[in-house]
Amino acid sequence: MKLTGAQIVCESLLKEGVDTVFGILGGQILPLYDTLTQYPQLRHILTGHEQGAAHAAEGYARSTGKVGVCFATSGPGATNLVTGIADAYLDSTPLVAITGQVGRLFIGKDAFQEIDITGITLPITKHNYLITEAADIARTIKEAFYLARSGRPGPVLIDIPKDVQTEQADFVYPVRIDLSGYKPTISGHATQVSKAVKLITSAKKPVILAGHGAIISGVYDELRSLAETAQIPVVTTLLGISSFPESHKLSYGWLGMHGLAYANLAVMEADLLVAVGLRFDDRATAKVSTFAPHAKVIHIDIDPAEIGKNVHVDIPIVGDAKNVLKAINKHMQPLEHTTWLKQLDRWRKEHPSIAIRDTDTLLPQYVIRKIWEATKGDAIVVAGVGQHQMFAGQHWFYDKPNSFITSGGLGTMGFELPAALGVKTGKPTENVWCIAGDGSIQMTIQELSTIARENIGVKIAILNNNYLGMVRQWQQIFYERRYMATPLHCPNFVKLAEAYAIPAENVKAKKDVTLAVKRAMAINGPYIINFEVAPEENVYPFVPPGASLHEFIEAPQKEVL
């Protein structure tokens, strides 16, 4: 049976189990959108901006583990996706972006809204395609989804000229794919595994370092089993938060520039790091040449190019973290590290990184803690980029697997609102709290229209300090308080919410926080709380750029506010 290219796209998406697509239409993708009317099984969510569509697809993907899908038209529609695609690339998020392109005869003629989007996205996609015949669509989509979700996940872009969308071809969805240039290593090498077991067994001060790969691979049980059997403390990266329950006595928080003091100290003092699915990013390692100076490193990662890229590795194990940890656990004998753990507990007492000062003013840390208390931690937290993100990482205690979703590698301000709507769409029965910054949220504020129209029940907490707070903090510390371009003139967020027909309220006082949060939780639908927090509150601990991980600045006892 002959179908049009657009129909083949829809049929192929259904074959891949897609139920939701985020996007915005335009001239060159009209045939595909027209065809969507024949496929009510594919829920289309119109966003306010293509960047929002990409982030929403990311949120959907990161919370469900499925491939997120977004659509955009050619030219500006496609270029607007770029930030979201780059974000997905750096955070290894499975994403398939489908863009319309000008008709084949117009390609290369600088036609209206023609842009070389495969060229533009080449360095920020795992792979991309420009389809030139409708007959290639099914195979390409099959490959794209396989590439996006397998190995180290990532974004794949498919560019489809308008006349290919209307061209007819036979639809046969391929059963197999042939990609001889792509064979991810899934199970770890047995020799490497036994070497790792030996090294773990002989270590005196081991630390497990869990990254985003631990979450992508879903190693919650395996990680816990290894930590408990061998009595190894667990430290995570920012994106590794929620791979290991933070209330567990072996959990010592997360490391990095704004990581917890005792996590940083543990890593710097360790004689062995068992790194699970991470890439030793500079925000995690601080000064890389002095990082973990006493530690041998076992590095488990599915991407061989990450091994030895930033730090020296003693035992590389390329493979899916789940398989590798299972293999390690099989040979792991119970161990004790009493002295080491005591040392860590001492550091935890001496450096109470997550203590919140008792102030009259409303601190952002306090807001996070109160939301955590009111929700009993039963929520998925989605944060943007900036101070609010770090506070959300520090002052919420993540016990629920994969419950902290934020933009790590690219550090995309404006991620939180669209990503949160994507998370809630993918996980409608979960409580989703969007922890937003007043600067960050304004970068994608138009997605309030999406949330209102689709009645997506995201609870939005804006930590409003009327500044681009993280940059202001840097200006305060490194630029003698010259607040160039960081003070904001925020809109009245309550009135703004009202304009979008979203219920909202303003909170200035500590005593009102919990009540407001409870009101938000009681409402079946979206809700916005604008928290007017202390304007010049800083994030601590803080490892200054160029310093080593243990050279953190801690919160002054009494900071002037």
Place this chain on the structure above:
Amino acid sequence: MIPSQHIITALVYDKPGVLNRVASLFRRRGFNIASIAVGASEVSDVSRMTIVVDGANTMVEQVRKQLDKVIDVIKVSDITGDTTITRELALMKVKSTPATRSEIMQIVDIFRAKIVDVAVDSLTVEVTGDELKVSSLYNLLKGFGIKEISRTGIIGMTRGVTFAGDEDVNKE
């Protein structure tokens, strides 16, 4: 060959944009390409690239791994070393006068190169060999004045395992 140079070969699908994907990766990661040569391989629809890069071993290992991640790249090998045969082709248009013509021809002869075009005021020389040979000939002919030169960049492969290692052939 410069000691820090590495020769990397890559089997790649002969698809539009594949050269761009490889070149883009080098640019993006800050690796400097000394030369790159692409041509058909023994398999249809598959090309073989020979890429010469400058850099320390660790950096080249990172190049190799990053190249391996490109979906259209099938296989990457670092073939730097003694058991590798490398060749480059160059065309050089050399200024000539009746007085210098025979001297140029003698030099060309010593290098087992060929004159492929003769004009009133120039000779065009074709030379094949490893990079050193091509560069040596270039240095000798430079004195006569080189109007134009075009070099292919080297291509290379490892020797067959049972190769006897005939001296004459090796020393060509």
